[in-house]
Amino acid sequence: MTNIIGRKRELAELKEIFQTVQQGRGVIAFLAGEAGAGKTLLAEESLSHGGLRVFTGRTAEEATPPYGPVTAALRDCLRKTPGFSFDGGSLNPYLALLLPELGPPAREADKETLLEAIGAALASIAAGGPCAIFLDDLHWADEATLELLPALADRLTDRPLLILGAYRSDEITRGHRLRRARNELRRRRRLREINLEPLSPADSAILTERVLGAPPHPQLAEMIYRQTQGVPLFVEELSSALIARRLLRRGKNGLELLPGEDVPVPESIRDAILLRLAALSAPARAQLEVAAVAGMEFDLNLIVELTGAESALDELFERNLITEIETGRGAFRHALTREAVRSEIAWSRRRALNRQIAAYLESAYASPERIAEHWMEANEPAKARTALVACAERFCRLHAYRDAARAGHQALEIWPAGEAEEERLHALERLAHCAQVSGQLSDAGRALREVLESPLLAENHRRRGDSLRSLATIYGLQGAWEQCQAARKEAADAFEEAGLFAEAAVECLAAAARYGGMLQLSAALVLCDRALALAQKAARLDLEARILGLKGNLLAVQGHFQEGIEIVNRGLSIALQHHLPDAASEVYRRLGGALEYASDYVSSREVYTTAYHYCQNQGEEAQAQLCLGCMSYILFRTGDWKQCLEICRKILNDPKTEAGGKTIAGAMLGIIRSYRGETRPARKHLQTAFSRMQRDRSLAMQLVTLWGLAQLEEYEGETSKADEYYRQLLGLWSDTRDIHDALPGMGAAATFFGARGLEKETTLCVDGLAKMASVSGNYEALATLTHALGEIALLQGDAGEAARQFLQAVGQFEKLELPVERLKSEFRGGMAFIRAGERETGVAHLKSAYRLARNLGARQLASLAALELEQLGEAAEERRSPEAPQRALAGGLTGRQVEIARLIAAGLTNKEIAAKLFLSARTVEMHVANMLDRLDCRSRSEAVRKAGELGLLE
Secondary structure, three states: OOOOOOOHHHHHHHHHHHHHHHOOOOEEEEEEEOOOOOHHHHHHHHHHOOOOEEEEEEOOOOOOOOOHHHHHHHHHHHHHOOOOOOOOHHHHHHHOOOOHHHOOOOOOOOHHHHHHHHHHHHHHHHOOOOEEEEEEOHHHOOHHHHHHHHHHHHHOOOOOEEEEEEEEHHHOOOOOHHHHHHHHHHHOOOEEEEEOOOOOHHHHHHHHHHHHOOOEOHHHHHHHHHHHOOOHHHHHHHHHHHHHOOOEEEEOOEEEEOOOOOOOOOOOHHHHHHHHHOOOOHHHHHHHHHHHHHOOEEEHHHHHHHHOOOOHHHHHHHOOOEEEEEOOEEEEOOHHHHHHHHHOOOHHHHHHHHHHHHHHHHHOOOOHHHHHHHHHHOOOHHHHHHHHHHHHHHHHHOOOHHHHHHHHHHHHHOOOOOOOHHHHHHHHHHHHHHHHHOOOHHHHHHHHHHHHOOHHHOOOHHHHHHHHHHHHHHHHHHOOHHHHHHHHHHHHHHHHHOOOHHHHHHHHHHHHHHHHHOOOHHHHHHHHHHHHHHHHHOOOHHHHHHHHHHHHHHHHHHOOHHHHHHHHHHHHHHHHHOOOHHHHHHHHHHHHHHHHHOOOHHHHHHHHHHHHHHHHHOOOHHHHHHHHHHHHHHHHHOOOHHHHHHHHHHHHHOOOOOHHHHHHHHHHHHHHHHHOOOHHHHHHHHHHHHHHHHHHOOHHHHHHHHHHHHHHHHHOOOHHHHHHHHHHHHHHHHHHOOOOOOHHHHHHHHHHHHHOOOHHHHHHHHHHHHHHHHHHOOHHHHHHHHHHHHHHHHHOOOHHHHHHHHHHHHHHHHHHOOHHHHHHHHHHHHHHHHHOOOHHHHHHHHHHHHHHHHHHOOHHHHHHHHHHHHHOOOOOOOOOOOOHHHHHHHHOOOHHHHHHHHHHHOOOOHHHHHHHHOOOHHHHHHHHHHHHHHHOOOOHHHHHHHHHHOOOOO
16 A cells, blocks of 8 residues: 555554455444544545455435445445345335436335335445445435444444445534434444544655655655645645646755745645646636535536537646546546635626526436535525425435425525425425434424414414424424413314314323322313313324323322222223223223322232233233332332342333433432442432423322432431431422322421431421321321321420330321331330330330341341440340251251241231232242142241241240
């Protein structure tokens, strides 16, 4: 590779990459360097000696069609390998959307199918042996191409294919679209990067010698290096300019400047290029100007037709300014040459040339993006607008949404007021869609608001409703919930005005559900009633069932448990009776939620389980995952942490799970891990979940997550942070007046403030819990209030009363099957008994709390109980007979089976054992069956007798 100077490191890295590809592994690599650093030369020279088949796609500064450089590389493959065809099978019609020469294109294609077709095309190229796709000037690439690169990374891992991209590092400003692709590839660890630095003084002198044809005088070499800073193209152009202007002579120590002459001082590479171009003939200069306006690549016939001369092209080829990339197609050797030439063309001539080129391209049926670019430059807005609209439509069909939005923007910016209003509305609606899909939400919202201002929508209520519905979705994605709700209600009005009662009901239902999440329950119920009337008017039983499910759930949240559950069951009956699986899936989940708000956790868990299996059987995977997310909270509260963690991890790792399900699962995972002392991951899960809940205004789950964050900091000794979170929880409760989700947090806050002597704050917790209990009559609210009253009594010095309250709370939480709250009350009760002078009773309760915490896996709570016992001179662990393990071994029983045997001997049923050990009844049944088998017994009583004989009951 004699053309490459000073790039040993880079060549070695490229050689290693080529070897990786030859071994059958795919690689994506980027070459980066400032303009003129020699990226293209390095890539082309190294690839020509790399043992790979090479196909090239270039990007130009002017408008590039979606997937432009990739399409060019695929076309280069077809041109270089006669007889080759893409082995895409049924995917070929989708590839024909980009390469019409392949045959009739598919009528429609989703984005994933199009990406699959491109991936299959590249795979079929790689099937013929190791190869490289070289994408030059990626800094000008279209959005679709840059989104494609990360998507290809995983598809081509095991293919002998290199995708090598080159870009100008000085063009990649903050927010440049190439940064997103690069960062995503880096995150996946699928990107190799090579950065080209300027040449050293010694290498610059070698390059200067090559251009000049003889060694330069050291002083001349130094002057050139100082002027060019070692940028290869700058060195070449400045050296060529010295030759063209005949400023050199041979001296004793090499080529030197003529007496009285100085090295020209161009301020940039552009100026150095212009120095060299000064020697061109007038016809050659004219043709070079036409080519510069036409683009980085151009039709040679176009140049000849517009200039009326052909021979001058030879001069441009000879001077190595342009090259023929294929028959009839030319290209500049370097983009900087084109930029320099174009910048020197007078604006009037440039405009005239653009007009001629646009007309030529239209007659040649060129792509609309190229035509639009030239009509824009020619200041022909009407013609440019037509081409831009065609561009936007074509790009949207190719799922190149960012590119489509950009073209749509350009078209609308030059649209005269009041002209072709219907066509303008279509362009705005397409822009809104493309901007939303590509994440440009502000642009999408602006486009929809402009649609709604059109006089054509004044009487077209259906179209107005559709636009308002889309706008509400945009506002929701932005977290602008007040505007979202207003748009939803306006959409409902528009649909109702149009006689579309079902559509109006859908909007009312969506708004009611959102108000429910924001705990604005009265507003939600009003909308439910309106939605129900509209659904009945439309005779839509599926909507009626869903609305009844939501209404009943909201009533349960308000504390009207029986009425709410009855209404949800009415909705479920409608859905099941009329075989409406979509509605039934949703209403089943609403029923589980209503039972949860009634603190009937056992029934709630059963319903969520039924709902999950029903949704799966009906193929409603999203609803099924949401049921699991809701059930994870029930499993956490009832102490089945192992299953809860399994479900949460499953939800978080499933890409199909909706954001709401992931948020709930993340919060539950964080709370359990905080109890286990896994601080760092717990904090990450909780903070991420809380941020999402704030964005989505999910106030109920915010209350739960604030509780988790407060406890995490409390256990870590970060008292001030815990205090801040607990006060935030109290403030949020004061705003929402929730009667269920705030319960565990309010109870924990009462303990936190009470233990620190903060009577005012503890009293606030008690008052809040009293209001929650009086509104709902909920047994859990009463139990949590009882616990908080114990805290007040302990704070006021009445340890006996505190012990009584805590002991009562223990019994209440035990009936509710809420082990975490039970052990907390037992722990605080033990402390109260000790302060009341009843040491033995207090120690017994502390030990019971310790055992509960240990069985749950709540290391933080177990450590607190163990520490208190240690300070009292008591051991947390009971001493067992040293013979017990041997006796258990003799009977062949596990430790858990021995524990269950002792509880059976104490007269407990399987259900009672399950509650005490926080196991499922089925798990206890399994342990009992195994115990009977190992002891060779037929009944529980026989097993207990035999266990006693073995000394296992001691």
